Amino acid sequence: MKINRKSSRTPFVAAVLIVAVLSLGAVFWYFSASGSKMSDTPNTINYDPPTKQDKKEAEDNKKELAKDTASSDKPKDSTSTQTIQVAVSDATQYGDVVEVRAFIPEVIESDGSCTAIFTLNDNRLEKKVAAFIEATTTQCRPIDVPVSEFSQSGTWNLVVKYNSAYSRGESSIRKVEVR
Amino acid sequence: MNHINVRWRSASLLSIMLAVCCSLLAGSSTSALSGSDFDAGRIIDDSVFYNSSSMSASSIQTFLNSKLPSCDTNGTKSITYNYNSSTGRVNNSSDPLVTTTRATYGQRVYDWRVKNGLSDQGSRAPFTCMKDYSQNTPSMAPASGLCEGINSGSRSAAQIIHDVAAACGINPQVLIVLLQKEQSLVTDDWPWKIQYNNATGFACPDTAPCDPNYAGFFYQVYYAARQFKVYKAYPNDYNYRAKRNNTIYWHPDLSRCGSSTVYIENQATAALYIYTPYRPNSAALKNLYGTGDSCSSYGNRNFWRMFNEWFGSSIQRYRISSHIIDGTTDSSGEQGVVGFSLNSKPTNSVTFELKVSSPSNARVAGTTSVTITPDTWNQPARNIVRISGKYNSALEGTFHYSLVPDSKSSSIDKRFSGLTAPNTQLLQLQADSQPVYRLYSTDTKKHFFTASRERVKDLEAQGFRNEGAKFSYCKAGEQAMIRVVKNDDRRIVAFGSSEYQNYLKASYKTESLDFATSRRAYIPVYWLYDPTLGRSLYTTSESERTSATGFEDKGLAFYVCSADQAPVYRLYRKSNNAHFYSTSESERNHAANGIGYTYEGVGYYACATGSPVYRLYRKSNDAHFYTTSTKERDSIVASGQYRNEGAQFNACSTDTGSPVYRLYRKSNDTHFYTTSTSERNSLVQAGFRDEGERFTAR
Numbered sequence A: 001m002k003i004n005r006k007s008s009r010t011p012f013v014a015a016v017l018i019v020a021v022l023s024l025g026a027v028f029w030y031f032s033a034s035g036s037k038m039s040d041t042p043n044t045i046n047y048d049p050p051t052k053q054d055k056k057e058a059e060d061n062k063k064e065l066a067k068d069t070a071s072s073d074k075p076k077d078s079t080s081t082q083t084i085q086v087a088v089s090d091a092t093q094y095g096d097v098v099e100v101r102a103f104i105p106e107v108i109e110s111d112g113s114c115t116a117i118f119t120l121n122d123n124r125l126e127k128k129v130a131a132f133i134e135a136t137t138t139q140c141r142p143i144d145v146p147v148s149e150f151s152q153s154g155t156w157n158l159v160v161k162y163n164s165a166y167s168r169g170e171s172s173i174r175k176v177e178v179r
Numbered sequence B: 001m002n003h004i005n006v007r008w009r010s011a012s013l014l015s016i017m018l019a020v021c022c023s024l025l026a027g028s029s030t031s032a033l034s035g036s037d038f039d040a041g042r043i044i045d046d047s048v049f050y051n052s053s054s055m056s057a058s059s060i061q062t063f064l065n066s067k068l069p070s071c072d073t074n075g076t077k078s079i080t081y082n083y084n085s086s087t088g089r090v091n092n093s094s095d096p097l098v099t100t101t102r103a104t105y106g107q108r109v110y111d112w113r114v115k116n117g118l119s120d121q122g123s124r125a126p127f128t129c130m131k132d133y134s135q136n137t138p139s140m141a142p143a144s145g146l147c148e149g150i151n152s153g154s155r156s157a158a159q160i161i162h163d164v165a166a167a168c169g170i171n172p173q174v175l176i177v178l179l180q181k182e183q184s185l186v187t188d189d190w191p192w193k194i195q196y197n198n199a200t201g202f203a204c205p206d207t208a209p210c211d212p213n214y215a216g217f218f219y220q221v222y223y224a225a226r227q228f229k230v231y232k233a234y235p236n237d238y239n240y241r242a243k244r245n246n247t248i249y250w251h252p253d254l255s256r257c258g259s260s261t262v263y264i265e266n267q268a269t270a271a272l273y274i275y276t277p278y279r280p281n282s283a284a285l286k287n288l289y290g291t292g293d294s295c296s297s298y299g300n301r302n303f304w305r306m307f308n309e310w311f312g313s314s315i316q317r318y319r320i321s322s323h324i325i326d327g328t329t330d331s332s333g334e335q336g337v338v339g340f341s342l343n344s345k346p347t348n349s350v351t352f353e354l355k356v357s358s359p360s361n362a363r364v365a366g367t368t369s370v371t372i373t374p375d376t377w378n379q380p381a382r383n384i385v386r387i388s389g390k391y392n393s394a395l396e397g398t399f400h401y402s403l404v405p406d407s408k409s410s411s412i413d414k415r416f417s418g419l420t421a422p423n424t425q426l427l428q429l430q431a432d433s434q435p436v437y438r439l440y441s442t443d444t445k446k447h448f449f450t451a452s453r454e455r456v457k458d459l460e461a462q463g464f465r466n467e468g469a470k471f472s473y474c475k476a477g478e479q480a481m482i483r484v485v486k487n488d489d490r491r492i493v494a495f496g497s498s499e500y501q502n503y504l505k506a507s508y509k510t511e512s513l514d515f516a517t518s519r520r521a522y523i524p525v526y527w528l529y530d531p532t533l534g535r536s537l538y539t540t541s542e543s544e545r546t547s548a549t550g551f552e553d554k555g556l557a558f559y560v561c562s563a564d565q566a567p568v569y570r571l572y573r574k575s576n577n578a579h580f581y582s583t584s585e586s587e588r589n590h591a592a593n594g595i596g597y598t599y600e601g602v603g604y605y606a607c608a609t610g611s612p613v614y615r616l617y618r619k620s621n622d623a624h625f626y627t628t629s630t631k632e633r634d635s636i637v638a639s640g641q642y643r644n645e646g647a648q649f650n651a652c653s654t655d656t657g658s659p660v661y662r663l664y665r666k667s668n669d670t671h672f673y674t675t676s677t678s679e680r681n682s683l684v685q686a687g688f689r690d691e692g693e694r695f696t697a698r
Helices: A002-040 A052-067 B002-030 B057-067 B102-115 B157-168 B172-183 B193-197 B217-233 B267-275 B282-286 B299-311 B453-461 B500-505 B542-547 B585-594 B630-638 B677-685
Strands: A082-085 A087-094 A097-104 A113-120 A123-133 A138-140 A143-146 A154-163 A167-170 A174-178 B078-082 B097-101 B134-137 B153-156 B244-249 B259-264 B320-326 B328-330 B335-342 B350-356 B363-365 B369-372 B384-388 B399-405 B424-429 B434-441 B446-450 B465-473 B482-485 B492-495 B509-514 B522-530 B535-539 B552-561 B565-573 B578-582 B598-618 B623-627 B642-650 B658-665 B670-674 B689-697
Touching: A052 B172, A052 B193, A087 A154, A087 A174, A097 A113, A097 A154, A113 A143, A123 A143, A123 B542, A138 A154, B057 B157, B057 B172, B078 B102, B097 B102, B134 B157, B134 B217, B153 B157, B157 B172, B157 B217, B172 B217, B172 B299, B193 B217, B217 B267, B244 B267, B259 B267, B267 B299, B320 B424, B320 B585, B335 B369, B335 B424, B335 B585, B350 B363, B434 B453, B446 B453, B453 B465, B565 B585, B578 B585, B578 B598, B578 B623, B578 B670, B585 B598, B598 B630, B598 B670, B598 B689, B623 B630, B623 B642, B623 B670, B623 B689, B630 B642, B658 B677, B670 B677, B677 B689
Parallel strands: A082 A167, B328 B424
Antiparallel strands: A087 A097, A087 B244, A097 A138, A097 A143, A113 A123, A113 A154, A123 A138, A154 A167, A154 A174, B078 B097, B134 B153, B244 B259, B320 B335, B328 B335, B335 B384, B350 B369, B350 B399, B363 B384, B399 B424, B434 B446, B434 B465, B482 B492, B482 B509, B522 B535, B522 B552, B565 B578, B565 B598, B598 B623, B598 B642, B658 B670, B658 B689
16 A cells, blocks of 8 residues: 555656646746846836835825925015025036036026126136026026137136025036136 | 645645745846936936837726725725814824824814915815826917827826827826826825826926916826926926036035036936936935935936836837938928837847828828848938828928837847837928918907917917918028017017018117028027016027026927028048038938938038039048139049039128138048137147138138
8 A cells, every 4th residue: 555655646746846847937937038028128017006115105295295384385585585505517618618507406486597607816707697497496597608708718616696586595616627 | 635635735835836936036026126226327218208109098097097906085094193182283293193084184184274374285085096087178289399289178197198198209107107206196095186286296486386377187297298398309408418417416405415427318317307306326226115314315216216116117228219311391292201220130120110190191101111120220221211291281381290100019039029119200391481470469469470370270269360471481582581579578560571661660670680591491480478478579599589588488489491591510420530511401310310420510501602612522531521612622533532522502702701711630631611710729729730711601
């Protein structure tokens, strides 16, 4: 009986193992294929239920909304101005023009203006442009200064100032190479 | 029994092994995203960002359903928060914690805000989840070069996302992620009305409530998508630019947290930074699903993470690119030509179908199928479709339309199967003349100009009087167009034609602007609008467009033509360090897209009449030489090294133009031409030989 039982079990176990190996191979192939598809094709859509992280972000957003209990509905007090920082995202000479790009983070206003002030020794050059509302910031119109307007080549200091009814401030000093 | 036990144990073992294996593999696929994969210069590819056909409306609905299996419509789930029962104050940490239903909480938030003179955030039940949301949407007129028109109607959120994405050429997946990033609308099971009102965070100033013109779900989705197209159409006007080094700050606290330099590789990534101008720092990327440190920002990190988790890679490793070889069509037979290429060599041919999107009457001429072979994968000029323009009674005048994919690609090479060719925008021009209509509002006593028949119909429906086509530009011999304005408010009363003289007599003044002397063959006229005074300003001047105080930029109004000059395009090829100049748009496009040149812009402007400028070609160094001197031309041709390619354009007379300097580059025996004295001087310093003034241009 013992022998018989053993002999009848061996082919079954072997078959199960073969099936297991093949199944594992198939599973591995499936996930490998879907993995490579994921990385190569941008249109692989994840229809899985929301993760805990997805739900947590929704709750966090609700908390942020609930915090908004005072500031956003009322116009700002125009009798006092807030001090802001100006970000300069580029100040470089391209061809014959020095191009300056700047914006004001965390401020969204339509009435401001930006002034780029270049200085080198006793030389000074100013360019003023209007600011405009962007999706989440206030941006300065591009400030393009022809190289011909610089009195000399060299390394100029640049500061961009912003001024509006509610806000004023300036950027840190940035070096601009004028050739 | 034993037999069964053995089988059961074996099956159990197998199940456990499979379960472990599956969970490991599945786990590895979902946790594959790592902060180290975030590329600050390439958050998303253009081919993904502007792929408007990635999802149908029904697949968007299915996706929204999957992310929100149930909605807490009546707010019956519980929530814990701070509450002062005496004063009714909510969310102040000094007050005791209470737990109620969300409905009660929402009511208390409402009561507290009303008591303090604050607006209703729509916090009271019942709540409508985005998967169930619908609204009546207005009709949106086409915004030339930005979005096609959208008809009015009742639409679900999924249909709004789909239709806006299709009209504006933005991937609907980008809009879905934007809605989640800004207001968590995809996964929020009890959203408040304010989340719909500010759904994409577009146009909510600090100094006033959100602009009501842009409030509401449809407008928020539409204007965000439109804004992404504005960034693409006017890449020079914003704080971040593609293909350049940009200073990107880590956090709004600029001085404390500092910045880094990032080379932004594409327009889509630049658009994300313009919309949300910060880069996640290493702490934010290290803890990809949580918070970093006090200098961390999360907007672009979350966009990238959500997109990659929900829709696959934001970077398209294998893609089809389009190249405009001739970007204009007209109703008299001029064909547009678009070429296609792949970004790496396929093992087998790749085939896909194309069509022209509405509202154009243009069509693909001949075969609509493109097959790219392993031999032509990087040669757009060998994988082309031609598009014929056709008269369109609804859209008479100049307008844009798109060549779009009609099928996904098929190939035995699986890497290139299932890809979507990008949308390509072309321009339909009138063959000869383009009527521009003037309309007058008796209410506001203001004029409006347009070349679009559809806009004429809209304005007529609004009560404007159609005063007819006042001028037709792009017509040889047409007189100069004069902008006539009234002194007090720059109100425009006339363009062109002899009638402006009558206005001058009536103490109106003419501005110096003269469209016909502008420096482009087809000159875009931009429409600026002042909503405060209701006045419009039309200009071809880029600087006036960007500096006109109080005016909103409404984009392209129509095109006019320059009668007396043409742009000379300048191109550069690094491989042989040589420049090439041409007035031909198709030649320019072919050089830039097919034979390795980089388009550097308009070098200068040639005149309608004047001495011919001859172009000569030398095969040995694959370079060109330009001269107005027939004697020089003939002697060079006689040397046997050059081939005369004929007169290419005309020089200007010396009293109407600027000198063109010729410089010689000894290292590779080529010449360079410029009207810029500073460029000439810097090149001389770099070792070029100044060969003096050779002809005149503008």
